[in-house]
Amino acid sequence: MNTHEFQAKEILKRYGIPVPEFRVASTVEDAKSIVDMMKWDRAVVKIQVHAGGRGKAGGVKMAKSKDEIVSICNDLLGMKMVNNQTGPAGVVCHQVMITELSDIEKEYYIGAIIDRDNAQPILIASPEGGMDIEEVAEKTPEKILKIPIQLSGNLRGYELIRLAKFMGWHGQAAKTGMRIARGIAKAFLECDGDLLEINPLIKTPEGELIALDAKLSVDDNALFRQAEIAEFYDPSQVPDNERQAHEHELAYIALEGNIGCMVNGAGLAMSTMDIIHHYGGEPANFLDVGGGASKEKVMAGFRIILSDKNVKAILVNIFGGIMNCATIAEGVIAAAKEDHIPVPLIVRLEGTNVEEGRAMLKSSGLDIIPADSLSDAAKKAVESIK
Numbered sequence: 001m002n003t004h005e006f007q008a009k010e011i012l013k014r015y016g017i018p019v020p021e022f023r024v025a026s027t028v029e030d031a032k033s034i035v036d037m038m039k040w041d042r043a044v045v046k047i048q049v050h051a052g053g054r055g056k057a058g059g060v061k062m063a064k065s066k067d068e069i070v071s072i073c074n075d076l077l078g079m080k081m082v083n084n085q086t087g088p089a090g091v092v093c094h095q096v097m098i099t100e101l102s103d104i105e106k107e108y109y110i111g112a113i114i115d116r117d118n119a120q121p122i123l124i125a126s127p128e129g130g131m132d133i134e135e136v137a138e139k140t141p142e143k144i145l146k147i148p149i150q151l152s153g154n155l156r157g158y159e160l161i162r163l164a165k166f167m168g169w170h171g172q173a174a175k176t177g178m179r180i181a182r183g184i185a186k187a188f189l190e191c192d193g194d195l196l197e198i199n200p201l202i203k204t205p206e207g208e209l210i211a212l213d214a215k216l217s218v219d220d221n222a223l224f225r226q227a228e229i230a231e232f233y234d235p236s237q238v239p240d241n242e243r244q245a246h247e248h249e250l251a252y253i254a255l256e257g258n259i260g261c262m263v264n265g266a267g268l269a270m271s272t273m274d275i276i277h278h279y280g281g282e283p284a285n286f287l288d289v290g291g292g293a294s295k296e297k298v299m300a301g302f303r304i305i306l307s308d309k310n311v312k313a314i315l316v317n318i319f320g321g322i323m324n325c326a327t328i329a330e331g332v333i334a335a336a337k338e339d340h341i342p343v344p345l346i347v348r349l350e351g352t353n354v355e356e357g358r359a360m361l362k363s364s365g366l367d368i369i370p371a372d373s374l375s376d377a378a379k380k381a382v383e384s385i386k
Helices: 005-014 028-037 066-076 133-139 157-167 171-190 220-225 240-247 266-278 295-306 325-338 354-363 374-385
Strands: 022-025 043-047 060-063 096-100 106-115 120-126 145-148 193-203 209-211 215-218 251-254 259-263 285-288 313-320 345-351 368-370
Touching: 005 022, 005 171, 005 215, 022 028, 028 066, 028 096, 043 066, 060 066, 066 096, 106 133, 106 171, 120 133, 120 157, 120 171, 145 157, 157 171, 171 193, 171 209, 215 220, 240 251, 240 295, 259 266, 259 295, 259 374, 266 285, 266 313, 266 374, 285 295, 295 313, 295 325, 313 325, 313 354, 313 374, 325 345, 325 354, 345 354, 345 374, 354 368
Parallel strands: 259 285, 259 313, 313 345, 345 368
Antiparallel strands: 022 096, 043 060, 043 096, 106 120, 106 193, 120 145, 193 209, 193 215, 251 285
16 A cells, blocks of 8 residues: 655654654645744745656746745646556545645665565665666666665664664764655555665755655555555555455456456466466456455446446456355345446356355346356457457
C-alpha cells in the first residue's frame, strides 16, 4: 500500500529523521488558515498523489509570498496528473502539502528495499540525489552503495562509517547522516516496508541534512499489524475497480487485455495469465478470490471484471483445495442470473466438491462453456473472442 508524502514524513519524524516544517491543505480555505499561522513567507507547494514525477508534471511549485501560496494551492487542488506511473486515467490531487522552503547545497539519495535475490532488506545510498535512482544505477553504478540491514532493523557500525565516507559526509553531517540511516533501517523493518526512500536528502549551506521528500510503500499482507498505517489508505488514488476490490478484500490488478480472469491463488492466477498469452490472448486483469471466497465475493468479482468495458470473455479457473468448487459454482450462477454476464463465460473447476460444482453449472440452464483443463479453458476463452 502506498502512502502520501506527508504521511511518510510523519513516520520519519518519529525515527529522528529531520524534515522541514509542513502543513496539509484539502481546500483553499485550509490553505488560507495555514498561511495565516505560518512564520515563513516562502514555501513549496506539492500535490499529494500516489505517483512519482510530480515536479515534471507541474505538481510542485515554489511560492515567494503568502498570497502566491494560496493562489498555487487553488491551482493545484483538483489537478489531474497523468504520466507513465499513473497510466492514461491519471490520478487527481485532493490534498496539497505546504512546506517550508529549504536552501540546498547538495542532494543525496537514501532508501531501503527488499533485495529479492539475496532475501534480505538493504539500505541503498547515493551521493547523486534528486534524480531516478534507476537511472543512476544504470549510468553510474559505482555511485550506488548497498548495505545489508539486520532483521533487528540495525546497521553495523563499520557499515555506517563506510556509508559516511561514500556519501562524503564529515563532522556533524556524518553523525546526522548515520543517525538518518539508522532511522530509515528501523522504520523500514518496523513498518513492514516494501520501499522507503528519501530523494532528495539535502545538505543545507549550514551543513544540516534534511529529508526534503519521502516515499513509503507498505506490504499489504502486513497491514493487519500496521493498524495506523492501514488508516492512511486513500481510495481516491486508485481506479474504481481496484477500490471495489479492496472493499471486498479481493486481490485485483487491472491490465490491458480483453479476457477477464477469476482465479483462486496468486500462483494459479499468474499461470492462467501466462497460458492465455500462450494461446494468443491478452488477460484483462489479475483477480485472486482467495482460498475461502464466499458466494458474495465471487459475485463482487464478476461485477469488478465486467466494469472493464474491454472485457470480451471471462475465464474462471478454480482449483478447490481450501476453496469449495460448489461455492464458486453458486457464485457464478448467482452472478449470471442477477447481473447478467453479457460475454462468453468459460469455467474450469478442479478439486474439492468438483463434481457437485460441475453438476450445479450444468443444471443451471445458463450459457456456460465448461473446460476440462487449464489449456482447454485458455483455448476456449481465446476462441470465444475470435
